[in-house]
Amino acid sequence: MTELAQQSCEACRADAPRVTKEQMPALSAAVPQWQVIDDHAVLKLQRQFSFNNFVQAMTFSNQVGDLAEQHGHHPAILTEWGKVTVTWWTHKIKGLHNNDFVMAAKTDELAG
Numbered sequence: 503m504t505e506l507a508q509q510s511c512e513a514c515r516a517d518a519p520r521v522t523k524e525q526m527p528a529l530s531a532a533v534p535q536w537q538v539i540d541d542h543a544v545l546k547l548q549r550q551f552s553f554n555n556f557v558q559a560m561t562f563s564n565q566v567g568d569l570a571e572q573h574g575h576h577p578a579i580l581t582e583w584g585k586v587t588v589t590w591w592t593h594k595i596k597g598l599h600n601n602d603f604v605m606a607a608k609t610d611e612l613a614g
């Protein structure tokens with residue numbers, strides 16, 4: 503499998519396949535700092551990033567936003583003093599797609 507972070511996102515389609523139970527372990531292992539959460543039956547990938555202050559948190563949030571725009575795939579971003587929580591899922595399929603794991607890996611690269 504090509505390094506997740508080097509992959510590109512497929513166009514989001516309503517009939518795109520969700521990540522299967524069988525595929526989940528290998529994909530999760532590739533982004534070990536992310537949690538798969540069940541949000542009212544919608545599976546999502548979530549990670550919290552820590553910073554020294556609000557300005558650093560805001561800067562990172564904007565970088566994630568730019569990344570999202572660049573790839574046409576968008577997360578939920580919660581920006582707090584010293585913390586940013588990023589949550590990836592695919593709205594169109596109400597669940598997790600390979601794109602979400604790709605974007606999580608790219609987000610990790612941003613954070614360094």
Ligand SMILES: C[C@H](O)[C@H](O)[C@H]1CNC2=NC(N)=NC(=O)C2=N1
Pocket residue numbers: 514574575576577590591592593594595
């Ligand atoms: C029209 C636009 O390309 C689509 O609505 C894209 C935008 N970004 C997206 N981001 C995410 N996470 N899921 C989507 O289904 C999605 N769809």
